[in-house]
Amino acid sequence: MTVQQIDRDQLRALASGATPGPWSYPGEILGLPCSTVFAGDPKRTHAAYVAAMGPHDGAFIAAARTAVPALLDMLDQAEQRIRDLTQEVQDERGACLDQIEQVQARDARIKAVRELHSPSDEQVIMGDCAAEECDHQEIEDCPTEPFTVCAECYRAAIELNPYYGEQGVDDVAWPCPTIHALDGEQ
Numbered sequence: 478m479t480v481q482q483i484d485r486d487q488l489r490a491l492a493s494g495a496t497p498g499p500w501s502y503p504g505e506i507l508g509l510p511c512s513t514v515f516a517g518d519p520k521r522t523h524a525a526y527v528a529a530m531g532p533h534d535g536a537f538i539a540a541a542r543t544a545v546p547a548l549l550d551m552l553d554q555a556e557q558r559i560r561d562l563t564q565e566v567q568d569e570r571g572a573c574l575d576q577i578e579q580v581q582a583r584d585a586r587i588k589a590v591r592e593l594h595s596p597s598d599e600q601v602i603m604g605d606c607a608a609e610e611c612d613h614q615e616i617e618d619c620p621t622e623p624f625t626v627c628a629e630c631y632r633a634a635i636e637l638n639p640y641y642g643e644q645g646v647d648d649v650a651w652p653c654p655t656i657h658a659l660d661g662e663q
């Protein structure tokens with residue numbers, strides 16, 4: 478319990494113990510000056526006199542009867558609102574952190590796919606040689622050219638067909654369809 482809370486509880490107890498409001502301070506009655514604060518009787522027929530005071534003090538005391546409990550309620554509500562908002566911010570922060578974690582996990586998976594389907598520079602036979610329409614006697618005689626293939630697609634193609642590549646490697650050129658798909662291209 479904070480010091481503020483203790484003071485507030487005391488104020489509340491004081492307000493609860495006092496004659497119920499509203500109180501009034503007419504200042505004058507029947508044209509005659511009246512310096513009395515009237516508590517608990519709007520008609521002032523048998524008013525509980527709180528005090529006789531100067532005009533400003535009397536008006537303040539009369540107003541305080543209803544203002545103090547109202548202010549205490551407003552303070553409680555404001556504090557509750559702050560607690561609610563703080564909780565909302567914490568919840569939203571938690572949700573954001575979860576999303577960041579998900580995005581990071583997704584990025585890591587995309588990175589792994591990109592590393593798999595990475596460019597690999599190979600020396601390959603091209604054109605007529607690849608189509609076996611050249612005049613070279615042996616395939617070893619065919620000239621090679623540098624060509625960038627997708628490492629993973631090329632590996633998979635050779636695994637399916639050990640002679641893959643002898644007829645050209647255009648289908649496994651990098652960037653491959655997987656990389657195009659990751660980049661949002663057709």
Ligand SMILES: [Zn+2]
Nearest residue numbers: 606611613619
């Ligand atoms: Zn050739």
Ligand SMILES: [Zn+2]
Nearest residue numbers: 594627630653
């Ligand atoms: Zn690929």
